[in-house]
Amino acid sequence: MNAKAIVITSGKGGVGKTTATANVGAAVAQLGDKVAVIDTDVGLRNLDVVMGLEGRVVFDLIDVFEGKCRLKQALIRDKRVEHLYLLAASQTRDKTALSEEHMQETVRQLLEEEGFDRVLIDSPAGIETGFQTAASAATGALVIVNPEVSSVRDADRIIGLLEARGIEEVKLIVNRIRPEMVKRGDMLEVDDILEILGVKLIGIIPEDEKILVSTNIGNPASLSDTHKQSAGSAFRDVAKRMRGEDAPFPSFEGNPTLFSGLRKLFGGS
Amino acid sequence: MFNFLKKPSSKDKVKQRLQLMLAYDRAQFAPGKMEELQEELIEVIKKYFPLEDTDYDVTLERRDDHLVFIANVPVQQ
Numbered sequence: 001m002n003a004k005a006i007v008i009t010s011g012k013g014g015v016g017k018t019t020a021t022a023n024v025g026a027a028v029a030q031l032g033d034k035v036a037v038i039d040t041d042v043g044l045r046n047l048d049v050v051m052g053l054e055g056r057v058v059f060d061l062i063d064v065f066e067g068k069c070r071l072k073q074a075l076i077r078d079k080r081v082e083h084l085y086l087l088a089a090s091q092t093r094d095k096t097a098l099s100e101e102h103m104q105e106t107v108r109q110l111l112e113e114e115g116f117d118r119v120l121i122d123s124p125a126g127i128e129t130g131f132q133t134a135a136s137a138a139t140g141a142l143v144i145v146n147p148e149v150s151s152v153r154d155a156d157r158i159i160g161l162l163e164a165r166g167i168e169e170v171k172l173i174v175n176r177i178r179p180e181m182v183k184r185g186d187m188l189e190v191d192d193i194l195e196i197l198g199v200k201l202i203g204i205i206p207e208d209e210k211i212l213v214s215t216n217i218g219n220p221a222s223l224s225d226t227h228k229q230s231a232g233s234a235f236r237d238v239a240k241r242m243r244g245e246d247a248p249f250p251s252f253e254g255n256p257t258l259f260s261g262l263r264k265l266f267g268g269s
Numbered sequence: 270m271f272n273f274l275k276k277p278s279s280k281d282k283v284k285q286r287l288q289l290m291l292a293y294d295r296a297q298f299a300p301g302k303m304e305e306l307q308e309e310l311i312e313v314i315k316k317y318f319p320l321e322d323t324d325y326d327v328t329l330e331r332r333d334d335h336l337v338f339i340a341n342v343p344v345q346q
Binding site: 149153182184186187189192 | 278279280281283284286287288290291294295
């Protein structure tokens with residue numbers, strides 16, 4: 001992706017924005033970029049927890065905006081990966097404490113003065129102020145969608161709003177694909193979702209229990225899980241594609257075979 | 270091969286529903302608005318043609334990258 005400031009968004013809540021931000025951010029840093037991940041979900045901050053950095057938050061984004069600290073002081077360095085930093089949201093304030101101007105200025109400083117290669121902005125759910133503020137500083141977007149009717153509908157709305165903001169580089173991550181359900185025709189395929197939404201794909205992430213385990217211990221799966229078909233590996237692939245490296249997409253295509261068709265005919269599942 | 274024997278999968282249904290839903294969303298149409306438009310449209314056409322007293326059909330349809338407005342209004346011969 002050409003964009004250096006990228007908002008991670010979905011419209012609908014609970015589809016994996018924060019997980020994606022942590023995992024892609026960590027993986028891009030591991031590949032050599034200097035990365036800042038910013039939590040803009042003021043009042044409901046979670047990115048620090050998913051990354052296992054909650055014990056080290058002293059200053060947050062709002063403190064920077066209000067001049068209580070310098071930007072550098074609010075950047076929490078992740079000790080597991082070189083060049084990975086977190087800028088936490090405030091847990092005790094609300095969305096009105098953020099402004100588009102402040103957000104844009106913070107991202108500008110990170111890129112132009114602090115030498116960051118990428119800034120990933122974790123947006124709150126919804127299409128209101130919180131999302132608008134997060135998107136205001138971005139030149140590209142990762143839209144997270146689950147293969148499920150309400151998530152796809154909300155993603156379509158969010159894509160429209162991103163385009164209205166002039167954000168042209170919009171890439172899609174299809175999260176929580178369950179190959180077994182796709183195979184028996186009970187889950188939207190990635191191709192269906194791409195056809196419906198009309199945006200470019202950058203990642204297919206399988207449903208994976210290890211994501212919950214990794215958030216339990218606060219260690220992004222993209223850093224630790226080497227299994228080929230894991231969500232961690234799939235997030236690493238997103239990071240590679242973001243940097244313009246080659247990473248073929250795994251196939252979860254579910255054209256029913258003759259055998260599964262016959263099985264269905266005879267009442268099997 | 271056995272497609273004609275098979276019930277449409279839940280995936281096919283959700284895809285159809287989504288395509289229709291998004292067609293309306295994108296055109297910023299509330300579903301009730303379509304009926305309103307149909308009535309107004311018929312009134313206008315009636316000024317120029319005698320119309321068959323049958324069902325009219327007004328829909329939005331996806332054709333490739335475009336959303337197409339289609340009105341099927343039989344005219345008396």
